[in-house]
Amino acid sequence: MKKNYSLLLLSYLFTVGIHGQNIKIDSTKNQTLNEIIITENRLQIPFDKTARNIQIITAATIEKLPAKSINEVLNLIAGVDIRQRGPFGTQADISIDGGSFEQTLILLNGIKISDAQTAHHSLNIPVPLDAIERIEVLKGASARIYGINALTGAVNIVTKKVKNNSLNANLYAGSSFKNKEQNDGNGMYWGGGAQIYGTVFKDSHNHLIAFSKDQYNGQRYNSGSDTYKGFYQNQIDLNSKNNLQVMAGYIHNAFGANGFYAAPGDKESFEIVNTALASIGSSHKITENFTLKPRISNRYNEDDYRYFRNDLSRARSEHFSNAFSTELHGIYTTKFGNFGLGWESRWEQIESSNLGEHKRNNHGAYAEYRFTIAQKLFVNAGAYANYNSVYGWQVFPGVDLGYQIHSNLNFGVNVGSSQRIPSFTDLHLNQRPGNIGNPDLKSENALQYEAILKYNKKSWLGQVGYFHRNITNFIDWVRQDSTVPYQPFNLGEVQMQGWHAQIKNTFKIATNKSINLGISYYYLQPENLERDSNSTSKYVVENLKHQVIALAGFTSKAFYVQTSHRYQKRELNSGYGITDLRLGYTLNKATIYVDATNVLDVKYKEIAAVPMPSRWISLGLKYNW
Numbered sequence: 001m002k003k004n005y006s007l008l009l010l011s012y013l014f015t016v017g018i019h020g021q022n023i024k025i026d027s028t029k030n031q032t033l034n035e036i037i038i039t040e041n042r043l044q045i046p047f048d049k050t051a052r053n054i055q056i057i058t059a060a061t062i063e064k065l066p067a068k069s070i071n072e073v074l075n076l077i078a079g080v081d082i083r084q085r086g087p088f089g090t091q092a093d094i095s096i097d098g099g100s101f102e103q104t105l106i107l108l109n110g111i112k113i114s115d116a117q118t119a120h121h122s123l124n125i126p127v128p129l130d131a132i133e134r135i136e137v138l139k140g141a142s143a144r145i146y147g148i149n150a151l152t153g154a155v156n157i158v159t160k161k162v163k164n165n166s167l168n169a170n171l172y173a174g175s176s177f178k179n180k181e182q183n184d185g186n187g188m189y190w191g192g193g194a195q196i197y198g199t200v201f202k203d204s205h206n207h208l209i210a211f212s213k214d215q216y217n218g219q220r221y222n223s224g225s226d227t228y229k230g231f232y233q234n235q236i237d238l239n240s241k242n243n244l245q246v247m248a249g250y251i252h253n254a255f256g257a258n259g260f261y262a263a264p265g266d267k268e269s270f271e272i273v274n275t276a277l278a279s280i281g282s283s284h285k286i287t288e289n290f291t292l293k294p295r296i297s298n299r300y301n302e303d304d305y306r307y308f309r310n311d312l313s314r315a316r317s318e319h320f321s322n323a324f325s326t327e328l329h330g331i332y333t334t335k336f337g338n339f340g341l342g343w344e345s346r347w348e349q350i351e352s353s354n355l356g357e358h359k360r361n362n363h364g365a366y367a368e369y370r371f372t373i374a375q376k377l378f379v380n381a382g383a384y385a386n387y388n389s390v391y392g393w394q395v396f397p398g399v400d401l402g403y404q405i406h407s408n409l410n411f412g413v414n415v416g417s418s419q420r421i422p423s424f425t426d427l428h429l430n431q432r433p434g435n436i437g438n439p440d441l442k443s444e445n446a447l448q449y450e451a452i453l454k455y456n457k458k459s460w461l462g463q464v465g466y467f468h469r470n471i472t473n474f475i476d477w478v479r480q481d482s483t484v485p486y487q488p489f490n491l492g493e494v495q496m497q498g499w500h501a502q503i504k505n506t507f508k509i510a511t512n513k514s515i516n517l518g519i520s521y522y523y524l525q526p527e528n529l530e531r532d533s534n535s536t537s538k539y540v541v542e543n544l545k546h547q548v549i550a551l552a553g554f555t556s557k558a559f560y561v562q563t564s565h566r567y568q569k570r571e572l573n574s575g576y577g578i579t580d581l582r583l584g585y586t587l588n589k590a591t592i593y594v595d596a597t598n599v600l601d602v603k604y605k606e607i608a609a610v611p612m613p614s615r616w617i618s619l620g621l622k623y624n625w
Contacts, residue, residue: 045370049378051402051412053139053452053465053500055079059132059160064553064562066582066595068172068193068214068618070125070132070157076551076564077137078502078520080155081544083607088191088216090225090255091271092123093607097139097467098496098524098543099152102475103420103444107146107156109233109247111279111297114149116348117321117355118425121301124275125157126229126249128195128212130170133160140467141418141448143384143396147344147364151420151446152469159233162199162206167625170195174595174618181221191216191225192618205236219613222256222267222309241285248278257305262434263609270309274302281327293329298322317431319352321424337371340382348424355428355437362421363387378402386419391443394419408457413450420444422475426488435477435486435538442473442490462503469496477538486538495527496543504551512557522547526571542570558586576604591622 055077067073069089075082083101084092093101102119105112108127115121135157142150173192180189193214200207210231218224231249238244257269281295300322307315329342342365349359368382381399388394398416405411422441429437452465473490502520509515524543546569553562562582569575579600584593595618604612 045380049402051378051380051400051452052414053079053450053463053467055137055139056134058134062129062132064560064582064584065564066562066580066597068129070127070129070135071123073129073135074155075566076549077135078547078549079139079500079522080137081547084612085257085260085607085610086225086255087219087223087613088214088225090227090253091120091260093120094123094155095543096137096153096155097469097498098526102423102426103151105142105146105150105154107154108277109159110156111247111277111295112146112325112346113277113299115301115321116323116424117301117303117319117350117352118423121273121275121303124251124253124273124301126251126275126277127157127159127231128197128210128229130168130195131159131197131208131210131231133158140414140450141398141416141446141469143386143418144366144368144382144398144416147366147384148362148386148388148419148421151418151444151471159231160199160208162201162208162235164201165199167198168196168622170620170622172618172620174616176219176614176616178614180217184218184221189217189219205234207234208232218256219616220258220611222258222270225253225255227251227253242282244280244282246280250274250276256309259609261608262307266307268307268309270306272304276300289333291331293331295327297325317352317354319350319355321348321350323348337369340366340368340370342366350424352424354430355424356430358424358428361389376404388421388443391421408455410454412452412454415447415449417445417447419446422488426475431485433485438488441475441488444471444473444475446471459506461505464501466499467497471495478535479538480535496524497527498522498524514555516551516553519548519550542572545569545571546575560584576602578602578604589624593620593622594618595620
């Protein structure tokens with residue numbers, strides 16, 4: 001598999017807001033949130049014409065946040081639940097609107113990069129944070145839009161578009177200023193990193209290349225990490241009607257996994273994950289009304305988990321997984337509306353020391369129609385037909401309806417369905433006496449409806465909404481007692497309903513001075529989970545019950561301060577609140593900044609037996625040529 005992947009990758013390369021603020025596209029133009037086009041693979045929809053709960057966080061916001069990783073940014077998006085095992089962006093599980101971490105689809109520039117082995121690796125994204133233009137979070141059952149595995153929603157990472165020639169560097173280092181634990185060496189816990197990206201812009205082609213390196217000696221015993229990323233993308237205009245895009249990335253992630261999966265016995269565990277991806281796509285304007293967009297992509301992942309980091313002769317798990325995809329998207333525009341048609345196929349395989357060797361494939365076709373009635377009613381309807389080599393055929397319809405009540409006020413309703421195919425770990429794991437898979441699992445299916453009211457005027461953005469989701473064949477890992485391993489089962493039906501509200505504004509108080517304020521609130525309530533009261537759950541439904549996210553910032557010419565606060569109360573655990581802060585000062589092309597994360601030094605855990613870092617202070621320097 002490794003050799004085949006290498007040849008495939010080489011052939012590829014040689015064949016060719018929560019709080020949305022203004023995005024600085026170039027030195028002469030600012031693009032507002034309403035001008036953003038949601039990056040789907042067929043019909044492109046302006047943000048203000050959507051009838052769904054879509055959260056967007058932009059590069060302008062990210063730049064001032066006290067965050068250096070994608071995980072930390074996602075923590076500040078309403079309705080998104082990031083549960084970190086490894087701090088400093090090492091590892092995290094992501095869920096949306098109270099779903100499980102396996103039910104969220106991850107995409108990079110519209111390309112599916114979720115991991116078929118286990119969703120624990122889905123956030124292994126080979127893009128430095130500074131190279132990201134925005135993050136789009138689409139809530140709800142989304143098979144009609146993105147195909148299977150977007151059971152509760154999808155996260156699409158959109159990289160920066162090249163508009164000029166540039167070189168950008170970001171250096172940072174920090175510490176908790178606390179001494180290391182016993183048997184963990186001498187000195188204090190500390191670490192840092194560097195992010196560098198450059199762009200080349202020409203009339204007929206442009207390029208972006210980015211690198212990053214992060215290294216930390218940990219924040220408690222055996223929690224150090226070493227991560228580096230490399231990423232490249234381009235666009236080549238062959239002529240006025242045809243262009244070509246190439247994308248490739250690689251991430252190496254090595255970290256102490258103390259308490260990640262099997263506490264307290266895994267105190268000496270260590271994990272190394274390597275992920276590579278590549279894609280080639282193109283766009284062809286066949287006629288004035290018809291556009292074709294073919295694309296091929298490949299994602300390869302190696303996972304080496306060592307239960308005893310100093311003894312590789314026992315309790316070691318090695319996994320090699322590969323996913324190859326082909327896509328063909330067609331867009332046909334008429335005076336009666338826009339049509340989207342297409343096909344996508346995906347071949348997945350794995351070779352593993354405790355999962356065995358397995359293959360499966362998935363093929364899907366979709367049709368979508370978007371039209372407007374009297375410039376007031378927006379309709380987007382369609383269906384996705386899917387064939388899986390294990391689970392057969394299924395069809396997932398959906399419809400979005402949006403009505404413009406006033407020029408600044410829109411009401412939307414949407415209904416959608418989706419499916420989640422069990423991962424290879426769910427089906428085939430053989431890790432006795434701790435965990436075993438279940439090859440008889442059925443796929444999870446969801447039906448969700450939602451209503452949302454949006455207000456958008458100048459710098460004001462507000463919305464309120466309600467959703468209800470019903471999942472059948474819900475999967476959870478359970479066991480009857482400590483003498484038997486955990487095993488996944490379809491436990492029946494689970495329902496989730498949620499209410500959410502948010503508001504944001506930027507106030508200009510004087511020339512070159514402004515204040516931005518934003519707050520969001522989520523309330524989630526699960527219902528009717530069929531479960532044996534005598535069993536113990538491994539991934540019990542620990543969804544967020546209450547979530548509050550608040551941002552406040554002040555900018556005065558070259559100086560800015562940005563604070564964030566998030567309060568989270570889970571269904572079965574006590575709540576906690578985390579406050580972060582960034583101070584920055586820009587002089588010409590350089591910006592110096594100070595981050596203070598977990599300012600109040602709160603003790604908390606997000607998942608498993610992994611305490612998150614205490615107060616951490618960092619100093620950073622950015623420079624742009």
